[in-house]
Amino acid sequence: MSNIRITKQFSFETGHALYGYDGKCKNVHGHSYKLSVTVIGTPITDKTNVKYGMVIDFSDLKKIVKEEIVNVFDHATVFNKNTPHIELAKELEDRGHNVMLVDYQPTSEMMIIDFAKKIKNRLPEHIDLHSLKLQETETSFAEWFAYDNI
Numbered sequence: 001m002s003n004i005r006i007t008k009q010f011s012f013e014t015g016h017a018l019y020g021y022d023g024k025c026k027n028v029h030g031h032s033y034k035l036s037v038t039v040i041g042t043p044i045t046d047k048t049n050v051k052y053g054m055v056i057d058f059s060d061l062k063k064i065v066k067e068e069i070v071n072v073f074d075h076a077t078v079f080n081k082n083t084p085h086i087e088l089a090k091e092l093e094d095r096g097h098n099v100m101l102v103d104y105q106p107t108s109e110m111m112i113i114d115f116a117k118k119i120k121n122r123l124p125e126h127i128d129l130h131s132l133k134l135q136e137t138e139t140s141f142a143e144w145f146a147y148d149n150i
C-alpha cells in the first residue's frame with residue numbers, strides 16, 4: 001500500500017513579544033497564525049473498519065491539533081518565561097488576560113518546534129508527523145520536516 005500524506009489547516013490569533021529583539025517585534029503585537037499539519041501513513045485496508053480508506057480521519061487529526069495547540073494559543077499572548085516579560089505576564093494574568101508562558105523565545109521557529117513535539121506525542125503509532133508549516137504573516141513562515149530532524 002502506498003504512503004500518503006494528509007494535511008489539515010488551522011488558524012488562530014495569538015499575541016507575542018520578542019524580548020531583547022532589535023526590531024519592532026520586541027513590542028507586544030499579534031498575528032493571525034496559519035498552521036498546516038501534514039501526517040503520513042498508509043490508508044486502512046480493512047473493509048470492516050469504519051475508517052476504511054483513511055490514513056487518519058481528518059476529524060481525529062483536528063481534535064489532536066485543536067486540543068494541543070489551537071485551543072491553547074488562540075487569543076492568548078505568549079511570553080518567554082525566562083525573561084523580564086514574566087512580570088508583564090503576571091500583571092496581565094492578574095487583570096484577567098489570557099497569557100501563555102513558554103520556555104523559549106516565541107519566534108515562528110521555536111513555536112513550530114514546540115508544536116511538532118506536542119503533535120507527535122498524540123499521533124497513533126502507525127502515523128508519523130511528516131511536516132508543519134507555520135505562517136506568521138502573508139510573507140513569513142517557518143517549516144518543520146521530519147526528515148530534517150532524524
Ligand SMILES: Nc1nc2c(c(=O)[nH]1)N=C([C@H](O)[C@H](O)COP(=O)(O)OP(=O)(O)OP(=O)(O)O)CN2
Binds near residue numbers: 107139
Ligand atoms: N526568523 C524570524 N524572524 C522574525 C520573526 C520570527 O519569528 N522568526 N518574527 C518577527 C515578528 O514577530 C513579526 O513576525 C514580523 O515579521 P516580518 O515578516 O518582519 O513582518 P512585517 O510585517 O514587517 O512583514 P512584511 O510583509 O515584510 O511587511 C520578526 N522577525
Ligand SMILES: [Zn+2]
Binds near residue numbers: 016025
Ligand atoms: Zn510577531
